[in-house]
Amino acid sequence: MSPSVRLQEMIRVIRSARTQGEERGLIQKECAAIRAQFRQSDNGARTHNLAKLLYVHMLGYPAHFGQMECVRLIASPRYSEKRIGYLGAMMLLDEKQDASLLITNSIKNDLSHSSQHVQSLALCTLACMGSAEMCRDLAPEIERLLGASDSYIKKKAILCAVHIVRKIPELGELYTPLACSLLSEKNHGVLHSAVVLITELCERNPDTLRQFRKTVPELVHIMKGLIMSGYSPEHNVAGISDPFLQVRILRLLRILGRCNDAASDAMNDLLAQVATNTDSSKTAGSAVLYETVLTVMDIRSESGLRVLAVNILGRFLLNNDRNIRYISMTSLQKIVQTDHTAVQRHRGTIVDCLKDQDASVKRRALELSLALVSATNIRTMMKELLVFLSTCPPELRAHTASGIFIAAERYAPSQRWHIDTILHVLITAGGDVRDETVPNLIKLITTASELHCYTVLKLYRALITDISQQSLVQVACWCIGEYGDLLLKGECDDIEPMQLTEDDVLDALETVLQSHMSSPASRAFALTATMKLSTRITNNVDRIRSIVSIYGSCIDVELQQRAVEYNALFKKYDHMRAAVLERMPVIDKSSPGDTLGDLTGEVTKDSSLSKPVPGGSTLPLEPASQAFDLLDLLGQTDTVPEASHAESAAAPDPAGPSTGRDLLDLLGGLETTVVPSVTVYEKGGVSLKLQCDSQTETAVTLTFTACNSTQNDITKFTLQAAVPKSIQLQMKAPSGSVLPAGGHSAITQTVVLSNPSKTNLKMRVRLSYSNQGMVCQDTVQIDSFPSPAWT
Amino acid sequence: MQFMLLFSRQGKLRLQKWYVPLSDKEKKKITRELVQTVLARKPKMCSFLEWRDLKIVYKRYASLYFCCAIEDQDNELITLEIIHRYVELLDKYFGSVCELDIIFNFEKAYFILDEFLLGGEAQETSKKNVLKAIEQADLLQEVSHHEACIAPSGNAFLTQHSSFLIHEPTLNSHILITRNMCS
Numbered sequence: 001m002s003p004s005v006r007l008q009e010m011i012r013v014i015r016s017a018r019t020q021g022e023e024r025g026l027i028q029k030e031c032a033a034i035r036a037q038f039r040q041s042d043n044g045a046r047t048h049n050l051a052k053l054l055y056v057h058m059l060g061y062p063a064h065f066g067q068m069e070c071v072r073l074i075a076s077p078r079y080s081e082k083r084i085g086y087l088g089a090m091m092l093l094d095e096k097q098d099a100s101l102l103i104t105n106s107i108k109n110d111l112s113h114s115s116q117h118v119q120s121l122a123l124c125t126l127a128c129m130g131s132a133e134m135c136r137d138l139a140p141e142i143e144r145l146l147g148a149s150d151s152y153i154k155k156k157a158i159l160c161a162v163h164i165v166r167k168i169p170e171l172g173e174l175y176t177p178l179a180c181s182l183l184s185e186k187n188h189g190v191l192h193s194a195v196v197l198i199t200e201l202c203e204r205n206p207d208t209l210r211q212f213r214k215t216v217p218e219l220v221h222i223m224k225g226l227i228m229s230g231y232s233p234e235h236n237v238a239g240i241s242d243p244f245l246q247v248r249i250l251r252l253l254r255i256l257g258r259c260n261d262a263a264s265d266a267m268n269d270l271l272a273q274v275a276t277n278t279d280s281s282k283t284a285g286s287a288v289l290y291e292t293v294l295t296v297m298d299i300r301s302e303s304g305l306r307v308l309a310v311n312i313l314g315r316f317l318l319n320n321d322r323n324i325r326y327i328s329m330t331s332l333q334k335i336v337q338t339d340h341t342a343v344q345r346h347r348g349t350i351v352d353c354l355k356d357q358d359a360s361v362k363r364r365a366l367e368l369s370l371a372l373v374s375a376t377n378i379r380t381m382m383k384e385l386l387v388f389l390s391t392c393p394p395e396l397r398a399h400t401a402s403g404i405f406i407a408a409e410r411y412a413p414s415q416r417w418h419i420d421t422i423l424h425v426l427i428t429a430g431g432d433v434r435d436e437t438v439p440n441l442i443k444l445i446t447t448a449s450e451l452h453c454y455t456v457l458k459l460y461r462a463l464i465t466d467i468s469q470q471s472l473v474q475v476a477c478w479c480i481g482e483y484g485d486l487l488l489k490g491e492c493d494d495i496e497p498m499q500l501t502e503d504d505v506l507d508a509l510e511t512v513l514q515s516h517m518s519s520p521a522s523r524a525f526a527l528t529a530t531m532k533l534s535t536r537i538t539n540n541v542d543r544i545r546s547i548v549s550i551y552g553s554c555i556d557v558e559l560q561q562r563a564v565e566y567n568a569l570f571k572k573y574d575h576m577r578a579a580v581l582e583r584m585p586v587i588d589k590s591s592p593g594d595t596l597g598d599l600t601g602e603v604t605k606d607s608s609l610s611k612p613v614p615g616g617s618t619l620p621l622e623p624a625s626q627a628f629d630l631l632d633l634l635g636q637t638d639t640v641p642e643a644s645h646a647e648s649a650a651a652p653d654p655a656g657p658s659t660g661r662d663l664l665d666l667l668g669g670l671e672t673t674v675v676p677s678v679t680v681y682e683k684g685g686v687s688l689k690l691q692c693d694s695q696t697e698t699a700v701t702l703t704f705t706a707c708n709s710t711q712n713d714i715t716k717f718t719l720q721a722a723v724p725k726s727i728q729l730q731m732k733a734p735s736g737s738v739l740p741a742g743g744h745s746a747i748t749q750t751v752v753l754s755n756p757s758k759t760n761l762k763m764r765v766r767l768s769y770s771n772q773g774m775v776c777q778d779t780v781q782i783d784s785f786p787s788p789a790w791t
Numbered sequence: 792m793q794f795m796l797l798f799s800r801q802g803k804l805r806l807q808k809w810y811v812p813l814s815d816k817e818k819k820k821i822t823r824e825l826v827q828t829v830l831a832r833k834p835k836m837c838s839f840l841e842w843r844d845l846k847i848v849y850k851r852y853a854s855l856y857f858c859c860a861i862e863d864q865d866n867e868l869i870t871l872e873i874i875h876r877y878v879e880l881l882d883k884y885f886g887s888v889c890e891l892d893i894i895f896n897f898e899k900a901y902f903i904l905d906e907f908l909l910g911g912e913a914q915e916t917s918k919k920n921v922l923k924a925i926e927q928a929d930l931l932q933e934v935s936h937h938e939a940c941i942a943p944s945g946n947a948f949l950t951q952h953s954s955f956l957i958h959e960p961t962l963n964s965h966i967l968i969t970r971n972m973c974s
Binding site (some may be wrong): 008011012015047051054055058060078079080081084087090094095096115117120123124127129130131140152156159160163188189192196234235242243245247251283285287294322323324326327336340357358359360361469546649703709739742 | 804810814818839840864867869871874876890894895909910917918928931932933935952
């Protein structure tokens with residue numbers, strides 16, 4: 001009887017089982033039979049018994065009792081039994097099982113077997129599941145096989161060596177001397193494996209890397225041979241001669257050419273040749289071109305070549321194949337910071353990809369679009385982005401909204417445009433914006449003093465249409481409270497006037513207060529706004545009084561507290577009411593608590609490829625919004641208590657008269673104490689101080705303050721920071737980039753470090769600035785950090 | 792490559808090849824989650840997706856999904872070519888392969904994969920060579936299995952001490968017949 005039939009019969013029977021339970025029953029029966037047969041060591045049927053067990057294992061049933069049988073079969077002299085035994089070993093044994101060590105000896109013997117097929121089995125198994133101990137034991141055997149004359153075994157031995165090097169990097173030294181000579185092989189299989197081995201060795205050891213740089217000419221020669229050779233039926237894939245080998249060689253060239261001018265020069269011509277001659281109508285060609293582009297971008301290539309590479313990516317963007325579009329956007333994302341102008345040329349196509357059906361393509365297009373926004377194209381880009389926001393999948397909404405805010409903040413052509421944009425986002429996707437949007441928007445509105453009327457009218461309209469978007473509601477309530485008098489005046493140049501009575505306005509606020517859709521924060525905003533209106537309107541003060549007193553017995557403690565305080569303001573402190581509820585002054589925009597700023601600092605990690613930090617801060621919600629509201633009551637304007645410190649830009653004056661200050665003292669503790677700061681750098685009149693704002697178990701917030709005590713203004717001041725791999729770094733926007741002479745004002749920049757693995761905090765900071773036309777750069781290492789003012 | 796999975800449209804696993812050491816439990820969890828993720832994708836979507844910290848490249852051939860997990864530095868497009876090459880090999884071997892072939896001859900599918908990829912990397916870039924190697928190995932298997940079945944009074948070629956090297960086409964016709972029955 002043919003060996004496989006029994007296996008196939010069993011498979012057929014199991015597949016015909018109609019229910020899960022029936023299948024389980026059949027399998028249990030089979031497994032019992034197999035177990036019995038294993039014990040009998042019946043010679044003829046051993047292979048199909050194990051094969052049956054492997055099938056059962058693939059269905060998801062336990063098969064560990066087959067492990068010893070695998071070991072036994074591997075030791076058998078018959079090839080058929082070895083073959084299935086090794087397959088079983090690869091499927092059932094992994095390095096975590098103890099039984100895997102038992103096959104080490106068999107593998108060792110089989111590596112010296114006279115049949116190359118047996119040797120091949122052993123090599124395959126070792127490369128698939130060899131543990132570190134097994135690798136150490138068998139490393140010398142593999143070294144011997146690397147010198148084999150038979151290319152069939154040689155290529156497998158080389159890949160086995162790759163596995164060994166991955167497991168035990170020190171053993172790389174054992175294989176390095178042989179690896180060099182392997183490049184002269186003609187056999188493509190051996191050549192391919194050799195390139196993989198050299199890549200692995202170079203990636204792990206910088207000395208080896210330097211050593212192998214001298215192979216660049218040889219690699220270039222091999223590549224040229226591949227491109228220029230005519231049609232070779234054996235290796236041809238869609239017109240490309242051995243794309244697998246080409247891609248691997250290009251990848252090795254990338255590693256060799258990185259950070260090295262000589263090597264990069266040597267491969268410039270070749271890369272240009274590959275880029276121009278490769279036909280990319282099929283995937284194979286595109287794969288080679290893609291690898292070429294990656295290589296060009298990573299080595300020290302000349303600018304003409306880089307432009308060529310970006311153009312290839314641009315061509316990919318227009319490709320019908322979605323995969324290729326996705327690939328090109330991924331690559332463009334990597335280079336958008338460094339080759340910004342080149343990528344800008346393809347902006348139109350990228351924006352079109354926002355409308356693609358595929359969510360991954362959309363996501364890539366979004367990130368690229370956000371990176372490409374600049375002062376010149378802000379209006380058009382924003383239109384596209386806003387359209388995208390209304391149609392994008394929900395998981396992308398938050399990211400889009402924050403991206404839009406950042407872009408608007410950086411490049412807004414006018415304040416009105418800025419406010420309009422933010423309002424549009426709040427109306428479309430108010431539920432997905434981050435919580436700090438509200439204070440930031442409020443700050444923005446207060447600065448645009450001539451637009452107060454326009455803003456409040458627009459917000460009022462939005463509020464009465466829809467009160468479900470909480471951020472919108474909060475901002476609207478705040479504005480109505482602040483600028484209620486302007487609202488009631490009703491006239492404004494840029495917008496259609498509305499005739500409103502005081503009752504209308506109070507109705508709107510009461511609707512928010514009473515609606516079940518309002519969050520507690522929104523209701524707090526509404527209550528405060530109602531209170532503020534008591535000084536801005538004339539007729540309905542009693543109505544306000546009654547609203548406030550009703551909420552004095554509200555279940556929500558926050559609301560209740562406010563209502564009671566406002567009540568007190570009406571009764572006992574009525575003389576102070578006007579002063580307390582006066583219009584707030586402009587909030588200082590340059591305060592270090594500006595959390596929506598873009599991240600301009602690049603994070604440089606250990607590898608030479610610097611990845612741009614994605615736009616969009618992820619600062620956790622501070623209790624600032626609540627503190628903000630309390631401060632609101634006092635007419636104080638210091639926004640975020642944790643980040644402010646004595647050295648920041650001039651603290652805003654409290655607007656209220658001295659009575660306001662008395663209330664301030666009541667609260668106490670919110671005013672800052674002087675926090676210790678450490679000078680980490682002082683040279684040439686430029687000093688950099690470091691201060692720790694807050695520290696938790698896994699995160700630290702620091703602020704850098706730079707000061708200039710020379711006679712000249714310093715411009716283009718930037719800070720870059722690098723931290724150990726296990727720590728994550730986030731740099732907020734600096735307060736500016738100009739340090740005026742004489743230390744009149746300083747630049748501050750907040751940095752958030754997240755340290756989940758609690759490793760030692762170390763940081764390297766690079767300052768660069770321009771002083772009298774000279775560009776200066778300096779690096780300073782910080783090993784010890786000052787303690788925060790409070791824990 | 793970290794691993795390759797083949798599964799049907801109903802989510803049934805047809806082949807799994809792992810090149811990284813993971814416990815059985817972890818393998819099952821990864822398989823389950825990945826199968827769910829890939830099956831949820833619509834037909835016209837991109838063949839690449841980011842999953843955990845890996846890049847997943849998948850392609851559907853008839854009723855089977857071929858799914859590979861590669862690392863950050865690997866080239867996704869060439870992985871698509873690797874998948875395609877594997878399918879071509881299966882097709883040549885089985886003659887117009889379909890899912891049933893892979894179900895009933897799963898061990899052969901593994902053998903073919905092991906001649907094409909080793910330790911997660913391609914070992915042979917020529918289709919012809921891979922197929923030739925498998926043919927020889929199959930022949931060897933038949934010879935050795937036949938040896939196990941027949942009594943010691945076997946054919947002169949097939950002594951107990953024969954080395955397992957292939958003696959070229961002058962093989963016993965009996966063996967040729969058994970080979971044809973099985974493939």
